Amino acid sequence: MTELRLRGHEGVTLAAHALGDPAAPPVLLLHGGGQTRHAWSGTARALADRGFYAVTLDLRGHGESDWSPDGSYRAAHFFADVEAVVATFAIPPVIVGASLGGAIGLFVAAAKNVRVRALVLVDIALRAEMEGVERIVRFMESGSGGFASLEDAADAIAAYLPHRRRPLRVDGLKKNLRLRDGRWYWHWDPAMLQSLKIGDLRASGAFVDAAKRLDVPVLLVRGEQSDVVSEEIAREFLEIVPAARYVDVGGARHMVAGDANDPFTQAVVDFVDDVVRAAG
Known part of the structure; x- marks a missing residue:
């Protein structure tokens, strides 16, 4: 495992771990809000074992990455950070993103000026069940x-x-x-809860617009018992992105990788392998 320090938007330093051969096809893994790159340990190892270069990133304000100097965590800051990281790869990466990381990944993959090979969305779609979101926020606030x-x-x-x-x-x-x-x-900046605007993007319809612009292979992974992404919400996404693949991971809630890592990892590794082999 290699420790990386990458440059994000406006000089913010982002911490990352890398596993595998740097010359291999890259996979960039983005954790959910309040998590760190360590959430991907098992999946990153499996990807490296399959012959990929797995990079797990601490988003700004999380883990060992810098906090926003002005305490602001607007969606555009997260997008610009990840776009800067994507630009460092010689080969377009597959982005795997959970929750907040998936929201970021969706917008980055839909951007015209960013080269991404494929996208995996983990329990994040075009909208969310607010009861599940509020439960997450209450937990994050409880440790303040x-x-x-x-x-x-x-x-x-x-x-x-x-x-x-x-x-x-x-x-x-x-x-x-x-x-x-x-x-x-x-291990995250408490100011993030006050200024994070990802939810506003969902409400504004920007998620739908971004999803319609996707022109890369997509895998949507849902936790079968998720209280954030219901089966109905998953089906709505598949109507907007009909070519997307869909996996419902049994026994998992919103934190799919942590709840059922083995079946989750198998689904992700198989998808990445298929996408890379199809591209030659």
Whole structure:
């Protein structure tokens, strides 16, 4: 695994991990809001093992990447960051994006001036069930004051994800938390919740317009038990992008890769492999 530091929009430094041969066809993986590049560990490893160059990126304001210097997290900033990263690849990458990362990936893939080979959308479509979105926001806001211990953070995650088994060891949470003044805080800028405008794009119809402009292979992956992307919403997307492939991952909710990593990863790796082989 190689640590990368990439230049984003207006000088923001973005942290990334890379696995595989840099000369191989690239796959850029973009996590969801409040997550980090570590959410893709299993999938990135499987892609590298299949012969791809897997790059997992911390979005601005997340993980080890810089926070926005002015505290603003407008959609255009995220898009410009990812466009800058895409431009560093000699070969157009496949973009795999979950939730926020998928929204970014959709707009980048639809841009006329950006070269992308294919797009995988993970539990993100043209709109979202607001009850599921509000549940995510409540969880993100609940940790704004930090946690006294890693055990407390693990308890908060277990309450948010009751369908998952609570880990016996909590040391792994250090990848997603920062210790500051004796308390553990999530690895993202709290200002993001106040200024993030991705939801406004959905409401404005810009998602539909971008989806109609897609001219690359697309895979939509939904968690079968997702409370963010319903079956109805997935079907609406497929009506707009009829050539897209669709996978419903059993046993998974909104955080598909974390809930059912093996079937999720298999679907993604097979799709990427098909797309690359078809392109010769």
